[in-house]
Amino acid sequence: MKRITYVFICYLNNNIYLLFILFIHFIAHSFFSSLPDTDPSRGPHFTGCRSREQETFRCWWSAGTFQNLTEPGALRVFYQTKNALSEWQECPDYTRTLENECYFNKTYTQIWTSYCVQLRSVPQNITYDEACFTVENIAGPGDWHTAVNLWFVY
Incomplete structure (x- = not known):
């Protein structure tokens, strides 16, 4: 029973970690894509x-x-x-x-x-x-x- 509980907790922790990574990626993408183009040579x-x-x-x-x-x-x-x-x-x-x-x-x-x-x-x-x-x-x-x-x- 102890081993099953440990596997379940690892599985749960991995999914939470994956969700956290996806959340951070989404926030970073939203933030950086809203910034103006910083390339000084970029024209129209x-x-x-x-x-x-x-x-x-x-x-x-x-x-x-x-x-x-x-x-x-x-x-x-x-x-x-x-x-x-x-x-x-x-x-x-x-x-x-x-x-x-x-x-x-x-x-x-x-x-x-x-x-x-x-x-x-x-x-x-x-x-x-x-x-x-x-x-x-x-x-x-x-x-x-x-x-x-x-x-x-x-």
């Missing part, structure tokens, strides 16, 4: 794209350390689909309630279609960042305001 870049239901999606960006590009409209998102020989088009809807967000409604979203998005400074005609993905690659639950890593297809 996409911070993520996400689709909750594969019918719409959103992309977010940051001006990084380029303070001259923090005003609304200083950076713009352009997109192109890879299924057709399409031209680059500007973001269909810049969200007014959330800064630095481009929203693609059902009209602009198709699964199994490759999208490329570019972050540009239109007046200077500079492309700062580009990402390519399919909607199913960026699908998943989550808060719209939480930026997620992009999965690059190309």
